[in-house]
Amino acid sequence: MAQTLDIGRRIELVSMDRHFHDISLGLYRLDGNDGAEFLVHSYSGLAGVPGRVAFVTEAMKTMGGLVAAENGRLRFPCGSEHNRGVRRVFLDICKLAPDEPPAARELNVFDPKADSTVTVTAYAGGRYTFAADKDTDKSATRTGAIANGIVKLAETTLEDDTTVSFDCGHSHDVLVAQLLPRAINVRAAVREQEAAASRGVLAAPSQQE
């Protein structure tokens, strides 16, 4: 009898969970009554797997801002998918050792490249502004790069150089905080910034393609 399940579409996979007998752990996306829902699932039948799945599921709430839905599933309160963000949170959590208690991050991050701390302020409607604690050219550039990093990682919209917003119009403080450390190194975001900055600039013939 078939044992594979119809549990939606798998959007992320840890093929060997180093913290639990190298089992595979999948994050599945399904359609719930109120939007996108997610399920952490492993096909392994080893003893203790349900406990590991439960750990990861609970941690998704703490570190990603998801809430419980029916049947062990999870959802964002807004019902949206936030595909990139939820996958990144899942992967980060699977790196946690079982004895490492999941904890939500703060809405700030130290940027070593600008030697400054960037703080994110949440506003209504899912808007977030980014500001550095130093007022230098480098920190201004880097703050913009970090905002662009969140654009890429959380699929938000860039409203201006230092303001992003979620299209769903809802707050996702925990998710943004979790993604911040990675946002300081998103090179593609930097490249996009540079491309945007160079639009409309006449290039010398030797610099043109």
Added chain:
Amino acid sequence: MAEIGDIANAFIRSEIEEFLERPKEIEHMVNMFAASSERMQNIAAALIDGDNGACDELTKGALDDGVTALEVMDDGLIAGMGIVGIKFRENFIFVPEVLACARAMKAGMAYIEPILSASGVEPIGVAVMGTVKGDLHDIGKNLCIMMLRGSGFVVHDLGVDVSPDDFIEAIEEHKAPLLGMSALLTTTMPNMGLTIEAFIDEGLRDDLRIMVGGAPVTQEFADDMGADGYGKDAMACVELARSLMADIRAG
């Protein structure tokens, strides 16, 4: 603008006429070979023909007669590999022929490299290349390395099954600004992302340009994992490497 008749070596003329189709490439090759000596054209012809014996002899002969190592490398060997690269790209030749040409290039470079190292001449670029951890396939990587060396890059080949730590160690040791990673299996592709993260954790990412390639790798995957570029084949790898080096120099 030179004309094809200005090229003394008949084999080179026929290679250009038979295998080059893009006008800009034809113009570039004609100008380049017409400006070089017949002696250099003969070296290039030997390389294109995959004749490592002739390439060895002609390179040594030229150096013994006082031709500079740089001229032999640029106008003889690299010029020849330029034609080889185009023929490979257009499927006129395949991997066995490219291997033979690379073997010929290696024979010539055996004389050139010590001279250039001693004189402190800067190469076009320095790269570290390897196949990622868990992956033992290297033919694609090796073709890229051959083409890069054939274009004047110094390449440090780490081989296969290379861990992130080994990549980091090599970049630091050789002070290379360019890293190339290859993977042939979808199972090992994620190790590219892990390696990039390792460089980020070490604070080395900013000074480095990372290019990736391999049969299952795509531009989308390369972008997602934070690489600076993706090369779909050996010739694209060379173009990408050149552009990334220009990026580095521009600061």
Added chain:
Amino acid sequence: MADAIKAMTSRERVLAALNREPVDRTPVCNPTSVATVELMDLVDAPFPQANREPELMARLAATGYTELGFDTIMPVFSIIQESSAIGCKIQWEQKDNWPTVKMREPIWETADDIKIPADLCTHPDTKCVTEAIKILRKEYGDEVAIIGKTMGPWSMGYHCFGVEPFLLLSLDDPGKTKLCLDRMKEATVDFGIAQAEAGADAITLPDHATGDLVSGEYYERYLRDLHIEFAERIPIPIILHICGRTVDRMEYIAQTGMHAFHYDSKNKPAESMAIVGDRISLVGNINNPETLFSKGPEEVSAEVRENLEAGVQLVGPECAIPLQTAVENLKAIPQTVRDWHKNIA
């Protein structure tokens, strides 16, 4: 017409399609691996052990039929079994990666070095395959087609001589190259026959003279006649497998008398069918890295339909699937085939 044919078993369907005879519906065929890490977990048969222990090999392979709904079971997930038996050094890797031959440490340099051991088919890694086939035959009877795998001499050349040395030899000394192939071919035949005797219904024969590495003319020069010989000597249908762009050699492949050609997504179904005509069946050609691994069931379905509409006789992935492929993408293949046939009935 398909709907005038009574319902067939999976095995009947596959054998009919390999012979280009009428079928009740297009079979979903897996001539290479459909193992995934999730299926390994499901039946507790992880790599690398599933490549080395017959019970695990059989148990994991069976999921292609019992879980995914394919019409075939193919237990030889990797391409290293006989190379291991011959003496190549193998990197066995772990659960989420393939065992691979250490081709940078080749075991042969010249034709005189070639030795096919007498115990080729009883070495633990080759015997694992024949034992797994026996287990599957016993378990599933005549219900499902069991497909074995034997590596061709060109691929064996890569494994035993190293890729670059072997390719350089092919250019430097065609006569020596042919001699090497002739000596290695006996391993292909012996292992193929052993699997037929163990109960395999058909055999995949990977021989990687791929368009990414060598010209179509190379196939004609070095391999076509050998493949004709294999078709004569191996007593069960052969499914030739060559990766990459191969339209330039499909004409030669169609001349060999082999039953089927497992072709890669770099070749379009319609153009491939136009070349081979009714001389050889095609198996394929759903893209692995970009579709099965990276996209979803809808994209998989589209590629299945393209094959069905072109008249490809057996549909399946283009090669051994990525180990992280999602189950729902694989299930989409037989589901699409069933839906397509319902719609055209």
